[in-house]
Amino acid sequence: MNLNSPLFDKIRSKPAAEEVRPDNEPRCQHMGCARKGEFKAPKGRDHEGQFFRFCLDHVREYNSTYNYFAGMSDAALQSYQKDALTGHRPTWNVGVNGSVPPDSKLDAASLLRARLERLRRAREASATAASRRTVGKAALKALESLGLDETADKDTIRARFKELAKRLHPDLNEGDRSREDKLRAIIDAYNYLKSVGLA
């Protein structure tokens, strides 16, 4: 994943001014938090060597959010970015250029939190779209005839096919025709799944 994408610039833009008390002791930069800023968190690209100051709770929150972003797939991020460009969610007014309204009360942590929620939705949408793309209707029907769904992997499909083929084999069923028809359907389904690379 490209950590130097414009998305991350946006996330990292507008760092809150580091608040320093007269005693020269930095405070947590999370909005509304008055605790000591005992922990440093890197501000990121274009701010190398610069840090936010957070209390323990807020540095954890900040870091966990970063870890979450690091785990995102490129597809999910792209999906998110597309989502951001259409700008439709009334609760969030950050424009294409990532500008925050001047009177915004959003600080770095709440900015990340809001984006986190939207990324989560984007990732879900992206995963759903991916499964629809890879498993067409015919494949889904074939999987269903094996008693499986679109989440089944090759091993699962093969194992299920073997199990059903064995169970339905005429030698074991004293020539029961209905079972033969069922066996034929299972074989057709399995061959179809193999032909499209799913089995």
Ligand SMILES: [Zn+2]
């Ligand atoms: Zn704090």
